[in-house]
Amino acid sequence: MNKIHAERTAKLFTPGPVNIPNRVRVASSFVNYHHRSDEFSNILVNMLDRLKPLFGTTQQILPIHTTGRGALEGVYNNILTPKDKVICVCNGSFGEMAAKTLERNDIPYVKAFNSWEKEVDTAQLEQLIIEEKATAITAVHNDTSNGIVNPISVIGQLAGKHDLLFIVDTVSGLGCMPFKFDEWGVDAAVTASQKGLMSPAGISFAAISNKAMEVCENRVPRGFYIDLKNIKKNLDNRNQTPGTTPVNLILAVNEAVNMIDEEGLQNVFERHHALSQATKEALVALGFELFPKDCGLRSDSLTVCNIPSGIDINRVLLHLDEKYRIKISRGLGDYASSTLRIAHMGYCYVEDMLECIVTLEATLFDLGYIKTIGEGLSSFLRKYNQVI
Numbered sequence: 001m002n003k004i005h006a007e008r009t010a011k012l013f014t015p016g017p018v019n020i021p022n023r024v025r026v027a028s029s030f031v032n033y034h035h036r037s038d039e040f041s042n043i044l045v046n047m048l049d050r051l052k053p054l055f056g057t058t059q060q061i062l063p064i065h066t067t068g069r070g071a072l073e074g075v076y077n078n079i080l081t082p083k084d085k086v087i088c089v090c091n092g093s094f095g096e097m098a099a100k101t102l103e104r105n106d107i108p109y110v111k112a113f114n115s116w117e118k119e120v121d122t123a124q125l126e127q128l129i130i131e132e133k134a135t136a137i138t139a140v141h142n143d144t145s146n147g148i149v150n151p152i153s154v155i156g157q158l159a160g161k162h163d164l165l166f167i168v169d170t171v172s173g174l175g176c177m178p179f180k181f182d183e184w185g186v187d188a189a190v191t192a193s194q195k196g197l198m199s200p201a202g203i204s205f206a207a208i209s210n211k212a213m214e215v216c217e218n219r220v221p222r223g224f225y226i227d228l229k230n231i232k233k234n235l236d237n238r239n240q241t242p243g244t245t246p247v248n249l250i251l252a253v254n255e256a257v258n259m260i261d262e263e264g265l266q267n268v269f270e271r272h273h274a275l276s277q278a279t280k281e282a283l284v285a286l287g288f289e290l291f292p293k294d295c296g297l298r299s300d301s302l303t304v305c306n307i308p309s310g311i312d313i314n315r316v317l318l319h320l321d322e323k324y325r326i327k328i329s330r331g332l333g334d335y336a337s338s339t340l341r342i343a344h345m346g347y348c349y350v351e352d353m354l355e356c357i358v359t360l361e362a363t364l365f366d367l368g369y370i371k372t373i374g375e376g377l378s379s380f381l382r383k384y385n386q387v388i
Contacts, residue, residue: 027255056180068192071204074226092143142173147304156185278384285379
């Protein structure tokens, strides 16, 4: 028997990719649509239209044939130029990634809020905008390196006040927490398929404001593979995308959006919030400390916590995977050995998180880090029933 069929697959509580629903997996297997057929175009356009409420916008949603990182780089290169001065909110790994991307593409930038343990100080941010004579700003809605949710609405107000282009990475936030593109004054927002959209990795989606699209249309050169003007033109004129559309990924996301519509978007948000609150309560009960220590708005997509002294995170992760077939994640960067990350995003329900918490608690017991079991589970259930 082939090894891939002989082994149980692990259940994912990692910050992406997430577990894929059977419905989505089956839908993605119907690949015998030609990407230039009217039948497939109808599916594509309908799915893009139904993504608008997730973005909180009336703008057209553009599909981009790449992962989130590639889509963000494409958006930066379509909207920004070497004549711009960009403030990058860098209070997390993916905020820092924006700065690295701009540097590689010769777009001037200034890093702001470099600590992963600090929230954005909007007064300092406004002062920096003025001092640097900035023309644009980038920020991450929900950074999975530290679980901080940035104040996108307030940053959007500053961007509007100072006439800045505002570009937001919501790869891990969209579909898990409310996002209000129009209301918050965002000019470009990017998400990807493998997190809140419960689908395989490989395709992204972007909302672009009229202001940003006008800038893009006058941006020469824009690059060839990711050309937002060309993507929009093909959708407007032919209900198609440039190049060969990844049909299976579109079908997957389409079915995931069907599931979101059936549950109701507000119910999806409430589910994520309840799971988040209960998971955080359980981890604290097990002796973990939430990371960062001082944080006003923590992620509903994942929980990040400090690892108690004396616990070998490598042993925990290995035991959890090998014995219980559960995968969670260590931290990133300088916090790789000191923090733990557990996702509860996308295709994740109370029974899934109960399994995660129980097996984590069992692992800690198996390895001798705790003497009794049940405190994490009972804390999870108490909090979940209070919140839901």
